Amino acid sequence: MKKILTIVTLSSLLFTACSKDKDAINAVESTGKTTVTFDARFGNQDFALNTDFTTGGRTFNFNKFRYWISNVVLVNTNGEEFKVPASYYLLEETGTISLTGVNNDLPTTVYPATKREDVVLKDLKAGDYKTLKFSVGVDSRYNDNLSLLAGELSPLNGMTNVSWMWLTSYIFTSATGKVTEAANTKNLKIETGLNANYKTVTLELPQFLKVSATKSSGIVLNVDLAKVLDGIDVMTTPVVGAAQASTMAAVAGNYSTKVFSVKTVH
Template sequence: MKKIILLLVAATVIFSSCDKNDDVISETQETPGKVTVNFDAVFGSTDFALSTNFTSGTKTYNFDKFRYWVSNVVLVKTNGEEFSVPKSYFLLEETKALALSDLGEFTYPATKREQIVLSDIPAGDYKAIKFSVGVDSKYNDNMSLQAGELSQYNGMTNISWMWLTSYIFTAVGGKVTEGTTNKTIKVETGLNANYKSVSLNFPQNVKIGATKATSINLKADVAKVLDGIDVMTTPTVGASQATTMTAVANNYSTKVFSVVSVN
């Protein structure tokens, strides 16, 4: 009888120990991780840079800024479950110093930023990323509300599009030359209708967790921003050119971004 009792106690201890080990493993597996998302700016097959000539067809471009808001980032698991990253509003940009006289001669410094870091992402295997380009109407129509990196102190606001100040969603500026004709281009979006979503599948699944450094490498093609836009005829794109503005916004949604790799 004593032998039976001892065996039962031993079995209980063993199973209890296994349960605790399983709990530790489970907790380790479920620890949230972080992921770095790189938005590498290019012009066609060439790395993008300011004050550099890029040729497309009969036109030569030389840019002084490329800026856009990435917002409401969503990561999609292999089982279809989606995780919405809270307060995910990021300004991606490559710009020269900007003098912002409406802020008391404030100068926004020259900046290059092609990377965002997403933290506290539930551990697991992921197959896709979604995000929007621009600022959703909740914040675009009420700039007293703040979330993420949204701010009026970066030269990405405009008072001429609506009765109230709103955000500039995307901005490309510089010079374009065709033959002997030179134009200054300023191509922007910012109306609520220009708020567009992007959905990108990964070439293979990627694991996110506390024990692994994870990166998602995207390409942002400035040439595709201007695809189908006659910048010689319409070098300035704003609210008064709503149809062209819509075409530019659609380019951001469907053409500009692509996945290079995940690891």
């Protein structure tokens, strides 16, 4: 009788162990990752720093292009939303930047020259996705309190501003350089920020994004810097910040409706 009980007990333990192992394997197999590439452009040209781009009789030359992407959401074919946790990413193409503390109370540091276009979304539920959503900027919870950190958020990367509304908050987007029309050249600084200009982008995918543990997948987006300036007279208003509230709102609107488009899904 004791032998029978022992065998039954061992069998139960083995079955439980196998079930746990199987559950663990299934959990791993039920998740995957995908890469979203934010391919910077200027019209129909590849974007690059210190390069002339001519459109509408004006020549643009940029030395910096940086923006926050946050709160990424994938919508599957059943309409269910998967919110990517702690999804705050700084996309950028910039030369070296000399930085001081948030309130100019820290030693000067140097932010290295960086080009970053890829974001890897991890631990996604396996399945087919039809829609990509994300926001441009930083939501009010973190924008109003820089001591709270998530994802890549940090006040140490030169994307904060202490002069807007007499408080320190994140710069959502920043494009700087020069613009020339005829013999007239002006320094260009087009930035957005403030909670009212936090915008969400919704992109329907031309084909399903298939996420699994066994195959790689990805989305390539066009990010058209020329569209950032759509409807903006940069010769009249070459600097856009909180003091140019209506123009900043227009630029933020461009980011939400015109700048991003889907190039490919693979």
